[in-house]
Amino acid sequence: MADLFGDEPQPTAPSDEAKADGPLADRLRPRDLSSVIGQEHLTGADGAIGRMVSAGRLSSMILWGPPGTGKTTIARLLADSVGMRFAAISAVFSGVADLKKAFAEADRMAEAGQRTLLFVDEIHRFNRAQQDGFLPFVERGTVTLVGATTENPSFALNAALLSRAQVLILQRLDADALQELLRRAEALEGPLPLDDDARAALVASADxxxxxxxxxxxxxxxxxxxxxxxxxxxxxxxxxxxxVYDKDRDGHYNLISALHKSVRGSDPQASLYYLARMLTAGEEPLYVLRRLVRMAVEDIGMADPAALQQCLAAKDAYEFLGSPEGELAIAQACIYLATAPKSNAAYKAQKAAWKSAKETGSLMPPPNILNAPTKLMKDIGYGRDYAYDPNAEDGFSGANYWPEEMEPQTYYEPVERGFERKVAERITYWNRLREERG
Incomplete structure (x- = not known):
């Protein structure tokens, strides 16, 4: 795991803030940013946080990520890394009086030459007026604000506050990162009473x-x-x-494969079973939703374009409701996909078009469909004789849109199922008009 986590960390001894009889999670808090697990895209030398620390100067930021990914730990270590005073408040327990007190103390410390990093946990829970209250103190540098949120900052925070802070996204800890956490716990407390399969199952359940x-x-x-x-x-x-997810994660891949093939095979009952298997095992719901979106465009496509909309609506509903209520929206999307007409025509068309684009290089489109914003471009024929289809008979000109060096190709061939049956009729009609008009 050295490649994932950097130098092999030593077991973390209890600090002044983490007493020997304190919670295990507190006793294992990293002492420096290099020991933070799973967020190397931010804390590494090329990451946003790593670069700020190297420069010795922090900008205000919003740490956005799921619970248990290290937001509080990173904020505390940031202050230590650049020699700033660390102050913390929680939007759950704090009000206007607490904010005024924190800013007044930061002002006093600034006069003494000590900069303050103000960490605000659950910052999205402050209302709009309270969020506006941060602005003058952030602008004049009284505090460097580090907010933590599990909610999408675009919706949960004021635009004015977001314009003064950099949003940094923390990733959900993957299986390797969680296994490393257990290894550090065992270095401090001894082996866990688990066999290999149970250990892997415990990691999977942590989500x-x-x-x-x-x-x-x-x-x-x-x-x-x-x-x-x-x-x-x-x-x-x-x-x-x-x-039971085995140590090689075969269970994970077996179940997602079974779910995909059950949906593709139009079996809603089996699809729901495998969906339930994954979600009750602790699989990340958004991962399942990503796979459902892929099924909607790969196996259904234009046969029922609403399938994609159903999946995206399910994602929004899940993010709005959370678990377990939001899981019903995932089940609905799964049923919709399993009962929808199937077609991979769009999938095959995309692959064929991509292959053709790579093979033909940079062929110039025909001049008649090129824009001519300058006189020179008009003089050399750009846009000349362009046929504006909405004004043509039947709303179809039948013009040629292919490069002169390339024969027209057929990538997309709709099937005789669902909505694609109508699409096939349109294409046949247009092809007939194109032949009649030369």
Whole structure:
């Protein structure tokens, strides 16, 4: 894992802020940015945070990401990295009085030559007026604001505040990152009472949340279990359904393959079964939604264009409602796809067109369909004799749109199913008009 996490970290000893009897997650907080797991795209030398730290100067930022991905830890380490005073408030527990107190203290420290990094957890929970209250202090440099949010900043934060802060996206921790967290926990507390399959199942159940994973590990340590648990015993002990995902993640790929082929095969019952298998196992719902979107454009396409809209609406509904309520929208999209007419004509057309584009290089389109914004371009024939189809008979001119060096090609061939039957009729009609008009 050295390539993923950089230098092999040493077990993290309890700091002044993480007492020896404190929660495991606190005792394992990294002491420097290089030990932060799973966010190397930000904290690495070429990342936004890494570059700011190297320059010794921070700009205000919004850390956007799922729970348990290190937002609080990164903010604290940022302050240490550039020698700033760290102050933290939570929008859940703080009001206007707390904000005024924090800004007044930052003003006093600024007069003494000490800059303040103000970390605001759950910043999206402040209302619009409270968010506006940050602006003068950020603008004059009283504080460097680091806000943390699990909500989309585009919708949850004021445009004025966003214009003064850089939005940095934290990634959900993947299986390798979560395994590394467990390894660090074992370096501090000893081996977990799990067999290999149960360990992989515990990681899968965390759904990318490092804090949740460490809390579950701490529960196992506190129980003083003598014999290693298998996945079924782990599920019973934690009172949480844990799917059997083996250490090579074959279970993950087998289930998504089964879901895709059941949808493609128009079996809504099997599709729902595999969807349930994945979601109850702790699979990331947005991953499942991404795969459903792919099915909509690959296996259904123009046979039912509304399939794509259903999937995107399900994504919006899930992000709006969260789990478990939002999972019903995912199930609805899955049923819609499984019962929709199937066609891969658009998929095949895309592959053929991409292949043709690579083979033909940079052929010039015919001059009549090129724009002519200058007199010179008009003089050399750009736009000359262009046929404006809406004004043509039947709204169709039958003009040639292909490069002169290239014969017209046929990439898209609609099937006789669903909406594509209508599309096929239109194309046949246009082809007939094109032949009649030469």
């Amino acid at each position: 990318g949340d490092g804090r949740f994973l460490l809390n579950q590990a701490e529960t196992l340590y506190n129980a003083k279990i003598d014999e290693p648990l298998d996945p079924a015993a782990l599920g019973r002990f934690l009172q949480r359904r844990v799917a």
